[in-house]
Amino acid sequence: MYMENASKVKSPVMRFIGFVAYHNRIRIAIAMIMVIVITTIDLVLPMLTRDMVDKGITGRNMELLIKIIAIYSVMSVSARLLNLILGYIYATMRNKVAIKFRLKVLDHLSKLSGRFYTENRTGNLMSIVQSDIDIIENIDAELVFSIIKNSITAVISLYLMFRIDSILFVAVVSIQIILVVVQRYFTQSIHSNVSMYRDEYGDSSNIVQEYVYNIMNVIISKSKRFFISKFISGQRGLINKDIKINVLMSGNMCAANIFNLMMSMTIYGYGGYMIINGDFTLGSLLAFQNYAGMLIGPCISIVNANNRIQQARVSIDRVYSILDEPAVIDKEQNGLKCLDSDCLSEINVDNVVFGYDNEKDDKNDTDKKYVLNGVSMKFKRGEISAIVGESGCGKSTLSKLLYRLWDVDSGSIEIDGDNIKNIRLMSLRKCVSIVSQDIVIFDSTIRNNISLGKNISDEDIKRVCTLSGLDGFIASLDNGLDTEIGEKGIKISGGQKQRISIARAMLCDSPIIIFDEATSALDNVSQDIIMESIKKTLKDRIVIVIAHRLSTIRDVDKIFVLSNGKVLESGAHDELMKNRNIYYRLYASEQE
Numbered sequence: 055m056y057m058e059n060a061s062k063v064k065s066p067v068m069r070f071i072g073f074v075a076y077h078n079r080i081r082i083a084i085a086m087i088m089v090i091v092i093t094t095i096d097l098v099l100p101m102l103t104r105d106m107v108d109k110g111i112t113g114r115n116m117e118l119l120i121k122i123i124a125i126y127s128v129m130s131v132s133a134r135l136l137n138l139i140l141g142y143i144y145a146t147m148r149n150k151v152a153i154k155f156r157l158k159v160l161d162h163l164s165k166l167s168g169r170f171y172t173e174n175r176t177g178n179l180m181s182i183v184q185s186d187i188d189i190i191e192n193i194d195a196e197l198v199f200s201i202i203k204n205s206i207t208a209v210i211s212l213y214l215m216f217r218i219d220s221i222l223f224v225a226v227v228s229i230q231i232i233l234v235v236v237q238r239y240f241t242q243s244i245h246s247n248v249s250m251y252r253d254e255y256g257d258s259s260n261i262v263q264e265y266v267y268n269i270m271n272v273i274i275s276k277s278k279r280f281f282i283s284k285f286i287s288g289q290r291g292l293i294n295k296d297i298k299i300n301v302l303m304s305g306n307m308c309a310a311n312i313f314n315l316m317m318s319m320t321i322y323g324y325g326g327y328m329i330i331n332g333d334f335t336l337g338s339l340l341a342f343q344n345y346a347g348m349l350i351g352p353c354i355s356i357v358n359a360n361n362r363i364q365q366a367r368v369s370i371d372r373v374y375s376i377l378d379e380p381a382v383i384d385k386e387q388n389g390l391k392c393l394d395s396d397c398l399s400e401i402n403v404d405n406v407v408f409g410y411d412n413e414k415d416d417k418n419d420t421d422k423k424y425v426l427n428g429v430s431m432k433f434k435r436g437e438i439s440a441i442v443g444e445s446g447c448g449k450s451t452l453s454k455l456l457y458r459l460w461d462v463d464s465g466s467i468e469i470d471g472d473n474i475k476n477i478r479l480m481s482l483r484k485c486v487s488i489v490s491q492d493i494v495i496f497d498s499t500i501r502n503n504i505s506l507g508k509n510i511s512d513e514d515i516k517r518v519c520t521l522s523g524l525d526g527f528i529a530s531l532d533n534g535l536d537t538e539i540g541e542k543g544i545k546i547s548g549g550q551k552q553r554i555s556i557a558r559a560m561l562c563d564s565p566i567i568i569f570d571e572a573t574s575a576l577d578n579v580s581q582d583i584i585m586e587s588i589k590k591t592l593k594d595r596i597v598i599v600i601a602h603r604l605s606t607i608r609d610v611d612k613i614f615v616l617s618n619g620k621v622l623e624s625g626a627h628d629e630l631m632k633n634r635n636i637y638y639r640l641y642a643s644e645q646e
């Protein structure tokens with residue numbers, strides 16, 4: 055699902071490395087210099103060992119021996135100290151990348167279309183934003199530099215080994231080539247299995263998320279068994295894949311160790327044979343062994359690093375498939391118009407046709423489920439308008455189109471003559487506030503839930519609490535506005551949640567406010583009081599009320615009756631009652 059959108063231009067791994075490099079230019083330059091110095095020292099040390107043994111010890115030259123020991127010690131200690139500093143640089147790079155990359159993904163998620171949010175399940179997105187990014191963070195600069203350092207060390211070691219003895223060199227390289235072929239097999243298998251594992255993991259965390267998120271409803275609806283059996287069957291597949299991946303990774307390590315053991319035995323066997331024949335010195339054997347060690351160590355590290363990269367490659371692909379989703383808010387927006395919220399006066403919905411994509415069995419083939427078939431409406435500043443109609447007729451869809459979570463298929467929505475497609479999305483969304491049926495309540499105090507973290511005076515908060523009818527409830531609480539209302543507002547009723555979201559709306563300064571079933575959980579009297587408050591407080595805005603209960607909207611300026619994707623009637627309550635048409639029948643049936 056996610057892979058389809060991945061950029062075909064540059065691989066996600068290269069783009070991630072580019073991202074890391076861009077945000078750590080100076081650190082990378084410093085680390086690079088230090089890595090080169092450390093690698094050079096590491097490569098010179100075996101030569102010093104050879105001279106120490108052959109010229110100092112075997113040559114019985116004490117003065118030279120002391121000199122070489124001193125140089126060896128200084129170089130070794132310097133390399134270790136530089137490694138210490140490198141560790142610090144790597145840690146700062148890792149933390150910077152971790153924060154910046156997660157923020158980049160979170161920011162991009164907020165700019166995507168309604169289609170994306172509908173098609174992608176929360177559990178999958180959570181698994182990408184949490185676990186996949188955790189895995190990617192493991193691919194830090196230290197790993198990348200260790201690969202560079204180990205590769206340089208391995209190549210130069212190869213050259214120096216060739217200089218010491220070409221036959222031993224050929225033997226060692228042949229073993230290495232077989233190791234590379236074996237490793238390639240393991241790498242490909244690990245990658246494909248990790249890819250399947252990550253996709254299944256996303257599905258499984260979706261089940262857990264649904265269960266935990268709805269735990270009370272799960273208990274009430276006795277659906278625990280359903281969730282648990284879904285979870286268990288998902289876990290079975292995951293466990294099998296995880297075992298397979300671990301076996302493959304261990305197999306990869308095991309193969310590397312066996313081949314490296316063969317390499318050591320070849321060096322000691324053939325090198326020892328040449329020393330016995332007098333064709334080789336002990337110092338040269340030790341130097342060759344050291345360089346071979348420099349080949350073995352780095353090769354094992356590269357195999358290890360490769361295992362981690364294979365795992366991370368899948369995660370990088372998944373994260374970049376989100377980043378490659380086209381944002382509704384894109385850079386092209388620079389040339390677009392900004393709305394002046396103070397002067398904004400009219401919304402014109404003109405002959406709008408819209409349908410949601412209906413996914414067919416064949417995932418690439420979609421057809422439309424039309425919800426709106428030529429809807430036209432006008433909303434004016436200073437007026438309260440209402441949209442009514444049977445459930446599912448497209449009332450909320452209209453507000454989503456105005457917010458540009460989706461775009462109309464044909465027709466247009468204009469604000470003061472400008473098509474909303476030609477208005478900067480940030481500017482448009484700043485001007486529109488939707489008080490929706492799904493209220494987001496944060497695990498915090500009533501005050502914070504109303505102010506949403508903005509610095510708002512007590513006086514203003516109390517004023518909107520009175521207008522939304524929260525004042526009595528708050529007065530009954532020991533901590534008043536500072537009462538914690540629990541995660542998702544678990545400690546308050548549905549009606550109190552709605553009142554909080556209405557209070558929020560009364561504090562916002564958007565010129566367009568849509569109340570989408572915002573008072574559905576309240577009794578008739580409370581609804582009437584709140585409608586009065588809305589009329590008084592928001593009298594200079596464009597207010598649109600979406601409602602089922604027609605008694606709530608009796609006093610609004612204009613009512614649009616929506617049915618079968620069209621506006622069948624519009625006008626004030628009295629006018630529509632006089633027409634004795636659909637609205638009249640709906641209203642009459644409600645009064646019975």
Ligand SMILES: Nc1ncnc2c1ncn2[C@@H]1O[C@H](COP(=O)(O)OP(=O)(O)OP(=O)(O)O)[C@@H](O)[C@H]1O
Pocket residue numbers: 172410411425443444445446447448449450451452
């Ligand atoms: N994201 C979506 N993807 C596909 N279909 C959708 C989506 N959202 C809504 N629909 C469908 O579009 C139709 C209109 O939905 P909408 O929420 O606009 O109706 P509504 O009039 O606001 O209903 P209600 O009064 O029950 O809230 C419904 O049939 C619904 O199933």
